Amino acid sequence: MIAEQKYELVVFSLESTFYAIESRFVTAIRAHIKITYVPGCPAFVLGVINLNGSIESVLDLKQLLTLNPSKVTQQQKILLISIGNLQTGFLIDTIEDIITIDQQTVKPPLTSLSETVKEFIDGSYVQDKRHIIILNMKKLHQHILESS
């Protein structure tokens, strides 16, 4: 679990599900840029984008969580994150909110989630009847690096 008592989360939606990432891992949010497919990658890699002269990968969060592949549309955005030596983008639908919450208000992951998904989740937070799934970026980072 996260050590700080309060922490700031960036909440976003992806196909009617709300997810959150600690804001310290988020470096930028960009409008949808054309993603170029890269052959020879795991299926969760959607491709690469050119960000001001730097090539960054874009990942499908749903496939990373072993869910069905995301539907890619022009309206989506790219949430750029940085953790350890990894800089990458997640394709998301919309940014919903930036919230600061108390760690004690985080509930265990929903029982309806699969065990595989729970592995990458810190817990869930309920706000205005919305269940927000809080992602554990360190575990996701490890999972990405071990996916070759």
Place this chain on the structure above:
Amino acid sequence: MSRSFLVFEKAQHELAIDTVHVLRILEDRPELSISLDPLFASSSLVSSHRHYYLLLANGSVLCIDEPKKIINADGADILRIPDTLQKIMYTKSISQVLCTSDSIIIILNPSIYLEEAI
């Protein structure tokens, strides 16, 4: 330093090969050619009915869907794929991209691809 790339289509995607690797483009099917299909294992591969063949400087032949154009590029147009992405890729034959004004084209190193394929 300026480099010249042959851009071709494979499975509805554009790839580029440095022209130093390419001797000739063949229209007739040779006895033996190497497919690029394994690179597209994670995607729904859409095959072309018509194929062309690249005779490479090392004598190997690479099967492609269609040659498209030649692009001359400066060093600044060629960017590296992030190390973290390269580490999780199934191939070492792709490590650079060619950036044009409106697109990114994946550069394939055919020598490394052939080593991996054999």
